Structure formats: C-alpha cells, structure tokens
Amino acid sequence: MAxxxxxxxxxxxxxxxxxxxxxxxxxxxxxPALRAQLPPMVGLRVVDLGCGYGWFxxxxxxxxxATVLGLDLSExxxxxxxxxxxDPAIDYRQADLEQLELPPxxxxxxxxxxxxxxxxxxxxxxxxxxxxxxxxGRLVFSIEHPIFMAPSNPGWVIDDQxxxxxxxxxxxxxxxxxxxxxxxxxxxxxxxxxxxxxALIGIGFxxxxxxxxxxxxAEVEAQPALAEERERPMMLLVSAHRPA
Amino acid sequence: MAxxxxxxxxxxxxxxxxxxxxxxxxxxxxxPALRAQLPPMVGLRVVDLGCGYGWFxxxxxxxxxATVLGLDLSExxxxxxxxxxxDPAIDYRQADLEQLELPPxxxxxxxxxxxxxxxxxxxxxxxxxxxxxxxxGRLVFSIEHPIFMAPSNPGWVIDDQxxxxxxxxxxxxxxxxxxxxxxxxxxxxxxxxxxxxxALIGIGFxxxxxxxxxxxxAEVEAQPALAEERERPMMLLVSAHRPA
Numbered sequence: 001m002a003x004x005x006x007x008x009x010x011x012x013x014x015x016x017x018x019x020x021x022x023x024x025x026x027x028x029x030x031x032p033a034l035r036a037q038l039p040p041m042v043g044l045r046v047v048d049l050g051c052g053y054g055w056f057x058x059x060x061x062x063x064x065x066a067t068v069l070g071l072d073l074s075e076x077x078x079x080x081x082x083x084x085x086x087d088p089a090i091d092y093r094q095a096d097l098e099q100l101e102l103p104p105x106x107x108x109x110x111x112x113x114x115x116x117x118x119x120x121x122x123x124x125x126x127x128x129x130x131x132x133x134x135x136x137g138r139l140v141f142s143i144e145h146p147i148f149m150a151p152s153n154p155g156w157v158i159d160d161q162x163x164x165x166x167x168x169x170x171x172x173x174x175x176x177x178x179x180x181x182x183x184x185x186x187x188x189x190x191x192x193x194x195x196x197x198x199a200l201i202g203i204g205f206x207x208x209x210x211x212x213x214x215x216x217x218a219e220v221e222a223q224p225a226l227a228e229e230r231e232r233p234m235m236l237l238v239s240a241h242r243p244a
Numbered sequence: 245m246a247x248x249x250x251x252x253x254x255x256x257x258x259x260x261x262x263x264x265x266x267x268x269x270x271x272x273x274x275x276p277a278l279r280a281q282l283p284p285m286v287g288l289r290v291v292d293l294g295c296g297y298g299w300f301x302x303x304x305x306x307x308x309x310a311t312v313l314g315l316d317l318s319e320x321x322x323x324x325x326x327x328x329x330x331d332p333a334i335d336y337r338q339a340d341l342e343q344l345e346l347p348p349x350x351x352x353x354x355x356x357x358x359x360x361x362x363x364x365x366x367x368x369x370x371x372x373x374x375x376x377x378x379x380x381g382r383l384v385f386s387i388e389h390p391i392f393m394a395p396s397n398p399g400w401v402i403d404d405q406x407x408x409x410x411x412x413x414x415x416x417x418x419x420x421x422x423x424x425x426x427x428x429x430x431x432x433x434x435x436x437x438x439x440x441x442x443a444l445i446g447i448g449f450x451x452x453x454x455x456x457x458x459x460x461x462a463e464v465e466a467q468p469a470l471a472e473e474r475e476r477p478m479m480l481l482v483s484a485h486r487p488a
Binding site for chain 2: 147151152153157163164165166167168169170171172173192193194197198201206207208209210211212214229230231232233
C-alpha cells in the first residue's frame with residue numbers, strides 16, 4: 001500500500017497552507033498549462049486520480065462534465081472534499097492507487113495532478129487507466145519532473161557569484177527517494193523520463209503533448225519567486241490518448 | 245548555413261582521435277541501444293543525416309539496405325567516407341541540414357547520430373524528413389540531451405566529499421550555446437525535451453521509443469570511465485515513425 005503521508009498531521013497542516021490548497025486550481029502556477037491540454041468537459045465521464053480537496057472535480061463539473069469520480073488515499077482530504085459540495089454527480093471515494101481496480105471503458109478522461117510520483121508500481125496503474133478509458137479517451141497528468149526527483153541532495157546550490165544551479169546526480173538510478181517536504185521521510189519514486197514515456201507507449205497510449213513546465217517571462221514578472229523555476233523543470237505535464 | 249566546425253583543422257584532428265571515429269560504431273557506447281531501435285535493414289532505402297566518416301552507411305549496407313544516402317556538411321569527412329568504399333549503392337553527398345531538400349516519399353529509414361543539436365531550425369529539417377519518409381517509415385536519431393546542453397557552465401562539480409553533480413541551470417532558456425569541445429566556440433542549440441518531442445508530434449510523427457542513454461552496470465564494470473554517465477544523461481535516443 002502507498003505511504004499515506006497526507007494523513008500525517010504535520011504534513012496535512014503544512015499542505016493545507018499551500019496556495020494550491022487554499023486557492024485551488026488558480027493557486028497552482030502550472031494549472032493554465034495543464035488546462036490547455038484538457039478537452040472540452042461537456043458530457044465527459046471523468047476520473048481524478050489523487051483528487052485531494054476535490055478542486056479539479058468541482059471545476060470539471062462546472063465546465064459540464066457528466067460525472068466525476070474523485071479518488072484519494074486520504075480520508076481526511078476526502079472529508080474536506082465532500083464538505084464542499086452536495087453535487088450528486090461527483091463521487092469521492094477512498095482508494096489506494098497502488099491497488100486500484102477501475103471498470104473497463106468507463107471514462108472519457110483520466111486526470112491526475114502531482115500524484116503519480118508517489119506510486120511505486122506506476123505501470124500497473126497506467127494499464128488500469130488505459131483499460132478504463134474508452135477508445136479515443138484521454139489521460140492528462142502532472143508529475144514531479146525526473147530532474148527534480150533524481151538528486152541525492154535535491155536543493156539549490158548557490159555559488160560565490162550568486163548563481164543558482166540544481167545539483168543533478170543519480171539520474172539513471174531509478175527507485176525510491178525519501179525527502180523532507182512538509183514532513184520527514186516523504187517517499188517518492190524516481191523514474192527517468194524515458195522510462196515513463198516508454199511505459200505509456202508500451203501500454204498502448206499515444207503521446208499527444210509533453211510539457212516541462214516553467215514560468216513565462218510574464219509569470220516571473222508577476223511572481224518573482226518563480227524565477228528559479230526557469231533554471232530546471234520541477235513538473236512534467238503529459239497528455240496522451242487511447243487510440244480510437 | 246550551419247557552422248562547419250568539422251572542417252576546423254583543430255576540431256577535425258581532435259575528432260579523428262575519438263573512439264567513435266577510430267573504431268566506428270563499436271566505439272560509441274550508445275550504439276547497442278540505438279541499434280536496438282533500428283528495423284531490419286534488408287531492402288530499405290536509408291538516409292543518414294550527418295554521416296561523418298560513413299560508418300553507419302556502410303553498416304546499413306552490410307545489413308542489406310538497398311541504398312544509402314549519406315549527407316554531411318563537411319567535405320573533408322565525406323572525402324574520408326568515399327575513400328573507404330566503392331559500393332555504388334552508397335551515395336555520399338555534401339549538404340547543409342539547415343537548407344536540406346529531400347525528395348518526398350523516397351526513404352524507409354532516416355537516421356542521424358549526434359547531429360541535430362547543431363541545427364538551429366530543427367523543425368524545418370524534421371518536416372523535410374517526415375515528407376521524405378514513406379508512410380510507415382522510421383526516424384531513429386540520437387541528440388545531445390537537453391540536460392547536457394542547457395547549463396551555463398557544462399562541467400562536473402566535485403564537492404568536498406568527492407561527490408559528482410551536474411550543475412543544471414538555464415533549462416528553460418532555449419537557443420544558442422557556445423561550448424569549447426575540441427575547438428573553441430562550437431555552436432549548438434538547446435531545446436527542452438518537451439519542445440523536441442512536441443515538434444515531432446506536431447509534424448505528424450508518432451513516438452515509438454525514447455531513451456536517455458546511460459551505461460548499464462556491466463558496461464561501467466567493463467569501462468569504469470563511463471560511471472559518471474549514470475549521474476546525468478548525455479544523450480537522448482529517439483525512435484518515431486510516420487504513421488502508415
């Protein structure tokens with residue numbers, strides 16, 4: 001079973017303070033880029049893998065999705081998600097993505113935001129998602145970028161001249177990474193970009209778009225703290241479909 | 245026109261000493277991985293973009309390719325290539341890949357080894373290649389990895405404990421890079437991995453395989469100097485096809 005770090009009280013308290021928790025989708029700088037990869041929502045049957053507070057589930061319904069299934073490991077987050085809506089077309093359910101079983105051909109869109117790097121057996125999950133999509137259905141997800149995940153010491157190095165570099169190493173060494181982010185010992189799984197994309201292709205997905213998210217000049221101007229995100233990509237956004 | 249660094253006498257002399265120049269394909273550690281992406285050669289019409297000494301062209305013919313067109317900017321390298329074979333089915337021609345025009349539907353396989361990072365207008369070249377392939381035809385190429393290309397100071401950093409890291413920065417800043425490798429001021433063009441793959445997809449290629457080459461444990465044991473190549477990927481190998 002996946003580590004349930006979101007139910008760690010310290011982690012949960014810290015996570016609750018993040019802009020993406022407080023402000024929802026608009027608090028996530030990568031949201032406009034991820035949104036650009038989404039099809040029109042009208043009439044779609046949607047599943048959100050790692051739905052957290054359910055911000056995306058509610059947005060999808062506002063945009064006209066027919067039904068939305070929001071899955072998360074954390075009952076604490078699901079409770080908060082359920083408290084924000086009485087919409088009967090949104091179903092929030094507890095699920096471990098490591099063990100997930102989905103009905104075949106039941107969804108038009110599978111979405112996931114920053115959850116897949118917590119999954120050890122990601123190919124298994126991707127096979128489930130592929131089978132759960134109708135032919136022509138889409139998978140749109142974000143994941144921590146392998147460049148961000150790989151290093152033994154994932155933190156900026158500032159040199160004598162104040163130049164900021166990201167100390168990449170261990171890129172080819174895939175597997176478990178333990179980092180201290182909001183709580184000690186958060187477990188993630190590093191995979192190279194090649195491994196991730198070849199898994200998708202091997203399962204039968206066709207790649208449609210890949211974005212190594214970084215802020216535009218205008219976004220850095222509006223939010224100068226984002227400037228460092230131009231030095232190395234922190235997130236990877238992927239759009240793929242199950243061929244019709 | 246592309247910089248013709250291979251006709252710089254110092255560069256050429258240095259390049260001539262590299263294992264991949266002296267020993268051919270077997271002198272390139274990534275060759276087994278690149279070869280694994282190639283279709284059976286028998287009967288194929290092949291074009292090699294940046295053929296250098298022509299090692300791949302001759303190998304393709306040995307494997308049964310029907311015809312091979314080897315293109316390179318450097319007359320000096322083409323002279324050497326022509327001197328090694330009298331095979332009338334191999335045609336070595338001088339060409340600037342920035343300006344290349346290829347006959348439509350004339351090839352079953354386009355191959356390129358470590359040449360595309362020298363090309364400023366790579367989308368133009370990829371469109372030419374796509375049109376020059378028959379439906380079902382393949383493009384297999386290697387290119388310097390964006391992680392290798394991006395940094396302002398592309399060289400290992402060794403810390404007090406002897407740990408080796410690659411100082412990544414400027415990843416989102418695409419464009420010209422000037423490096424000193426065999427000669428001063430070798431010009432290359434950095435593109436993010438997303439930009440490269442989206443260009444391929446946008447032109448109509450379907451991605452089949454992507455490998456961020458690194459040596460296996462056995463390869464490191466046989467050639468310990470390769471160990472650092474496990475810390476960050478230096479090369480990217482891509483296989484794509486024009487859908488039938």
